[in-house]
Amino acid sequence: MNAKNNKSKGSRSQLMLEQFLPYRLSILSNTVSDTIAREYRDLFGLSVPEWRVMAVLGRFGPLTASEACERTAMDKVTVSRAAARLIDRTMIKRESDPQDRRRSILKLTSRGTRTHQQIVPIAQDRESELAAVLTKSERRDLDILLAKLQRRATEIADQERTA
Numbered sequence: 001m002n003a004k005n006n007k008s009k010g011s012r013s014q015l016m017l018e019q020f021l022p023y024r025l026s027i028l029s030n031t032v033s034d035t036i037a038r039e040y041r042d043l044f045g046l047s048v049p050e051w052r053v054m055a056v057l058g059r060f061g062p063l064t065a066s067e068a069c070e071r072t073a074m075d076k077v078t079v080s081r082a083a084a085r086l087i088d089r090t091m092i093k094r095e096s097d098p099q100d101r102r103r104s105i106l107k108l109t110s111r112g113t114r115t116h117q118q119i120v121p122i123a124q125d126r127e128s129e130l131a132a133v134l135t136k137s138e139r140r141d142l143d144i145l146l147a148k149l150q151r152r153a154t155e156i157a158d159q160e161r162t163a
Contacts, residue, residue, distance in 0.1 A: 025149075036126050043122075044115055045089075049074055049082035051119065054108065057092060058116040062107035064097070091115060 017023050033048050040046040046054070049072075056071040057063060063071065069079050083106055086092040091112035097103040108116060131139055 032126075032130060036123065039122060039126075040119060044119065046115075046119075047082065047085075049078050050086055050091075053079060053082045053086060053106070054091060054112060054116050054119075055123075057106060057108045058113070058120070062095075062105045064103055064105060068106060086112065 037048045040051050052072045094104045
């Protein structure tokens, strides 16, 4: 029985990376992001973190840096560096929060808004190109499954933060 347990433990410790969901999601995300990022970089001189900050500001309006972190799932340092570069390029601006002067709010400038409006159709075209291999039913199922996985990942992260 010990041999069986050891064999079971041994096979369990053998990570089949190509079947490991977090790895597969990461590889897919990186492949898609890298492809789109080349286009953003070549056309607009933007990095992936810079575009993500612009995207959430374009979609949700003015946000604090912390809110941008939450919406992009990027860490504070990455958001801060991206915001600083975007401010230098006059794509976004930082203003004091009228409710709390200690906080600052990030918002797109008119230049940033124009750039955002140019990028959105490109992003949507890439999404359509990628999703073209899925039927409508598969796309609906994928949306449901991704939302389910995101909720669970958030639950796990919240549990770890409070532990």
